[in-house]
Amino acid sequence: MGDTARRQFNTILNAIPDIMVLVNRELHVQAVNAAYKHLARENHAADDAIRGVDMHYFEACKGVGLGDEKYALDVEGGLRDVLSGQRESFEMEYPCHLPSEPRWYLVRVSAIPAEEGLAALCTHINITRRKQAEIELARETRKLREQSLTDPLTGLRNRRALELLGRQYWANAQRRGGVLAVIYLDLDDFKPINDNFGHQEGDRVLCFVADYLRETFRESDVIARVGGDEFVVLAWMAQEEDLEKIQQRLTAEHRMTSPHGDVYKVGMSIGYAVHNPKSEGDLLSLIERADTAMYAQKKGRKE
Numbered sequence: 001m002g003d004t005a006r007r008q009f010n011t012i013l014n015a016i017p018d019i020m021v022l023v024n025r026e027l028h029v030q031a032v033n034a035a036y037k038h039l040a041r042e043n044h045a046a047d048d049a050i051r052g053v054d055m056h057y058f059e060a061c062k063g064v065g066l067g068d069e070k071y072a073l074d075v076e077g078g079l080r081d082v083l084s085g086q087r088e089s090f091e092m093e094y095p096c097h098l099p100s101e102p103r104w105y106l107v108r109v110s111a112i113p114a115e116e117g118l119a120a121l122c123t124h125i126n127i128t129r130r131k132q133a134e135i136e137l138a139r140e141t142r143k144l145r146e147q148s149l150t151d152p153l154t155g156l157r158n159r160r161a162l163e164l165l166g167r168q169y170w171a172n173a174q175r176r177g178g179v180l181a182v183i184y185l186d187l188d189d190f191k192p193i194n195d196n197f198g199h200q201e202g203d204r205v206l207c208f209v210a211d212y213l214r215e216t217f218r219e220s221d222v223i224a225r226v227g228g229d230e231f232v233v234l235a236w237m238a239q240e241e242d243l244e245k246i247q248q249r250l251t252a253e254h255r256m257t258s259p260h261g262d263v264y265k266v267g268m269s270i271g272y273a274v275h276n277p278k279s280e281g282d283l284l285s286l287i288e289r290a291d292t293a294m295y296a297q298k299k300g301r302k303e
Contacts, residue, residue: 009031017035018125019066020033021060023057025117025119028054037052045134049064067190079122084118089109103126104128107122110123156208162226173236180236180288183272186295187229190205196262217235269301
């Protein structure tokens with residue numbers, strides 16, 4: 001490239017706001033633009049890194065805070081493919097965080113004719129704002145999804161979550177072996193609590209039961225409120241005999257005191273169903289069996 005052409009090329013590079021580095025086949029820097037030098041000075045780089053020319057490309061990137069060893073490992077293959085003519089271009093998004101702030105770039109490597117074969121023009125585009133917006137959007141999406149799967153009163157999972165997580169739980173149990181247990185709980189005489197002490201006290205009872213179930217079962221078990229006063233627990237067990245341990249942990253009757261000092265009983269009817277997920281069946285049928293067993297117990301108590 002003649003002096004006039006080189007000056008024209010550098011003028012064009014300097015007019016572009018993105019960071020640009022021209023690299024030869026030996027991965028040595030041939031030219032950098034003003035945006036590159038601005039970044040280098042901003043990051044207090046050494047003088048040779050600010051100048052850039054004749055440095056190894058990856059050493060120059062490291063020197064000005066444009067990429068580290070991981071960046072070099074991730075990009076070198078694509079860069080060499082462009083320089084050898086195997087591909088016209090290559091691009092990749094990558095993080096390049098500073099101690100004071102997160103930062104992301106999109107590097108776009110393009111082949112351009114050179115006196116000896118091809119050179120590569122490496123354009124580093126700052127995409128930090130876009131990435132931060134994507135991260136915030138993903139965070140809000142997760143938050144909304146979690147809210148859609150959570151019972152707002154008790155903080156337990158809701159019926160939709162039971163269905164979604166239950167399918168995953170079922171599939172995991174098929175891989176792990178063991179058996180699945182569904183425990184279906186329904187509060188006894190819940191309506192009189194609301195009628196006698198008010199709905200606020202009824203809500204307190206539901207939250208008490210939710211906390212009791214959290215304390216009784218493992219964090220890995222799925223605990224859901226599926227109706228007004230109905231709860232379902234999906235638990236994995238190594239063997240069917242472990243159901244007895246669950247039954248021993250559950251207390252079917254509790255005592256609570258209202259804000260006015262009235263002591264009342266909180267009873268629960270409980271139904272159990274156990275299934276080996278490697279045999280035929282499905283989660284919905286298992287829940288229905290536990291529901292049937294729960295109502296049988298409730299009916300037996302009333303007789």
